[in-house]
Amino acid sequence: MKFRIACATASLVALTVLGGAVLPAQAASTASGKSVSATANAPRVTVHYDVGANGLQIAAAISGIREDNRGRFVQRVVDTAFDVSGGRFDVVVMNLSQNYSERLDGKHLYANIQWGNVYYGLWLAEAGQFTNSGDAGWINWGVRGWFDRNGNTVNFHRR
16 A cells, blocks of 8 residues: 655644545544445544554555444444553543543544544543543444543553
């Protein structure tokens, strides 16, 4: 797979990976209004921030996920990001149409993922707190790493 970096600095990489091709970076925050089957196109991944988390490899791996079930898709994204980053960081995937609060420390990656007409945020960090104030369940969020959970609040901590 070939990569073209749309915008890069020492700690910021903005690129979009779709089906093996890198497109100019696009902010993904709301649905396009056009309904798209999630399996008709590969997930689109836009990496906005990457500090040593293997963002290019994570984006490429996630863009290769083909999954019809939204909950299983989120599970696979969480596992893929954790594994490709070498298991060094806590991982959060959150449906951006849901309410949430994020106070993560030592952030190493932030990316947007479009799966059909659903947009997710992806964070990799060392510690902190993440609260899902919307609907829970795998279709809307997933976490992996070192944490304690109290309801929909996750407190991540260093190993």
